[in-house]
Amino acid sequence: MQRTCVLVVGSSVGMQSNACASTAWGSNWKQNCLPAWPLWGTPHAGSAFRTALGKEKPNSRRCWTASVFFGNCSFAKSWVQGKRTFDALYRRPSRQRSYLMVRGAVVLGASGLVGQRLQQRLANHPMFEVRALAGSARTAGTNPADLTWGLEGHAPALDLPPVFDVQDPGLVGKLHDLGVTWAFSAVPSDVALSLETRLVDGGFRVCSNASAHRRNADVPLVVADLNPQHLRVRPEGELLHACATNCTLIPLLMPYLALHRAFGVVNYHATSEQARSGAGYALLRGEVPLTPDIPGEAEKTMAELAWITGRLAQGQIEPATIDGRMRCQRVDVADGHIVDVVFELAQPVALQDVNAALDAFAPHPDAAGLPSAPLKPLMRVEGSVRREAHLWADGLGFPAEVNPATNLQAGMAVVVGDVEMEGSSRVRLRSLSHNTVRGAAGGVVLLAELASTQWS
Secondary structure, eight states: OOOOEEEEEEEETTHHHHHHHHHHHOTTHHHHEEEOOOOTTOTTHHHHHHHHTTSSOOOOSEEEEEEEEEESOHHHHHHHHTOOOOOTTTTOGGGOOOOOOOEEEEEEOSSSHHHHHHHHHHTTOSSEEEEEEEEOTTTTTOOGGGSOOOSSSOOOOOOOOSOEETTOTTHHHHHHHTTEEEEEEOSOHHHHHHHHHHHHHTTOEEEEOSSTTTTOTTSOBOOTTTOGGGGGOOOSSOOOEEEOOOTTHHHHHHHHHHHHHHHOEEEEEEEEEEOGGGGOHHHHTTSSOOOSBOTTHHHHHHHHHHHHTSEEETTEEEOOOOEEEEEEEEOSOSSOEEEEEEEEESSOOOHHHHHHHHHHOOOOGGGTTOTTOOSOSEEEOSSOOOHHHHTTOOSSOOOSSOOTTTOTTTTOSEEEEEEEESSSSEEEEEEEEOTTIIIIIHHHHHHHHHHHHHOO
């Protein structure tokens, strides 16, 4: 049979696609063709897929969907069988995008906390497919299924080769052989310094959680839904490298931008309460003692705030001049960084105007509809911010039960509360962010989602 490809677009999941396919091939269309993966970005793509395979009854709910049907083709069969369902965007049909290409990815950091959070978030991702893990000499050669899993739930079922050694001189070639084009880095900074450069030189697109290249002139530091314009930094040649920020910056950055845009911020004074998971599995599991001091953390966070809010001029970042003070400390909780901050505003304001500015804060439109982008990156609550209630804020609410492998917005919103005035122009508030999601792996994945729409 001649191979044929028909694009079917319908407004009723399953039924419309089946009807269109029947028109194309006649009543025996199921014998002559095999439905391939529904185009990403539809509210009920997974349901459409199962319907077309005959494993689920047609769904009468109306939504916009599209499916591709191939003729009797073994390639189509293997392609379909290799894909997983993904339905994480069901609540935002008007903001969804379609993704026609899945990019092969490697996670650098096989057994660390952020590395495993990256594996979790990429396991069912519509834009990326994990094809390899790379780690230290301690984990190199290990079957990924045999690695100890430290996060909630179970390790994702990824069919991968044994863990590669990040120091292997042949790593670039091995990754190319697997069709890998993107690297998600969660290795220590001393390793990232040379490893990420080697991968960029090898033609890979690298999005990093490591601090090694942050604030380098030719490596943009980006919070995807706040300063995506910084991806327009262009070094010599093609831009293939970008970094996400320090986890402690996120709960300070969001309210700062909201109030600065509305009223102007003259200065700030912040104190952080950082969870054990921010220091990795060893502290989270109690294998090392907790010490309150975090040397260098405050200076790093304040410098990144100035860089993120800086101006892009002629392809270079001019950091903002911000007057501020900060003290960072570790506290004995598992997850969630809280920043207690006082902002001195440039003008007298009323509390209701402050609340209105926080409520009105919106993401940059370039990030709209990306799989990990929350509808509202900053959520305000009346009363106190509480980790047990607000940690998994998703931009619309505070889900009590979360599967982070499928709900990519969960944990991606910052929550502010305890908002009060101290005089006529001074605002005090507390701000919470999930440090291993929004402040680490989730921020890196969101950065890659954005970069994939801009990098060739």
